[in-house]
Amino acid sequence: MRLIRYLLILIIAFTTANYLLAAPPDSTATTVDSSFHQFTMTKSPTQAVLLSLAFPGLGQYYVESYWKVPIFAVGAGACIYGIISNNTTFVQKSSEVDNAVAAGETSAKIATLKNEREFYRNNRDLSGLYLLAVYVISSVDAYTGAHLFDFDVSDKLSLRVLPDAEHRGLAMQLRW
Numbered sequence: 001m002r003l004i005r006y007l008l009i010l011i012i013a014f015t016t017a018n019y020l021l022a023a024p025p026d027s028t029a030t031t032v033d034s035s036f037h038q039f040t041m042t043k044s045p046t047q048a049v050l051l052s053l054a055f056p057g058l059g060q061y062y063v064e065s066y067w068k069v070p071i072f073a074v075g076a077g078a079c080i081y082g083i084i085s086n087n088t089t090f091v092q093k094s095s096e097v098d099n100a101v102a103a104g105e106t107s108a109k110i111a112t113l114k115n116e117r118e119f120y121r122n123n124r125d126l127s128g129l130y131l132l133a134v135y136v137i138s139s140v141d142a143y144t145g146a147h148l149f150d151f152d153v154s155d156k157l158s159l160r161v162l163p164d165a166e167h168r169g170l171a172m173q174l175r176w
Contacts, residue, residue, distance in 0.1 A: 004083070004128070043149040048142035056134050059142025063149050072138045079134055082127030086120045093117035 043063050052059030056072035097113045156175070164171035 001087075039150070041146070041150060043146040045143045045146040048146035049139045052139040052142040053135065056138035059138060060145065063142060063145035065141075065145050068141065072134060072141075075134045076131060076138075079127050079131035083124055083131065086124035086127060090117060090120040090124055093120055 048059040048062050050059075051062050052072075056076040057069040060066070060068040060072060093113060093116050097110065097117055100110050100113055158173075158175045160173045162171050162173055163169075
């Protein structure tokens, strides 16, 4: 239960720090002014990260990477299931240890029950760390997806490596 509280506090701290440390809307770097054209980003990286922090996969849905949504959602769901399942078994094993101590069981049986209890506690904690990793990876992926949303990957862009007989080497040809 403490692990879940710590995770919630960490998520809240990251989201509030993002709002407090963010630049005002007038000075954002989403607009690049050049002599050729003015570029405005379609997707906000901040909003993509906040959606991913709300639940993994929402940021990917926002940046239209639809195939990644179930991967992150199932990953988070499996970690949450692992936390709940292992915590339930941990609580059961804790009560079994208490009952064994109260009943005056042998020290070997009590040691076995304590080892089982620690196994489920460790698995619960690992599931929490895995959930945190899913959140971080989902947020980073949504952030980069929002930045690269408007990136042009059309056939007009090409880079070819060709043999150069005149200089006895290779030549690169770049077209845009």
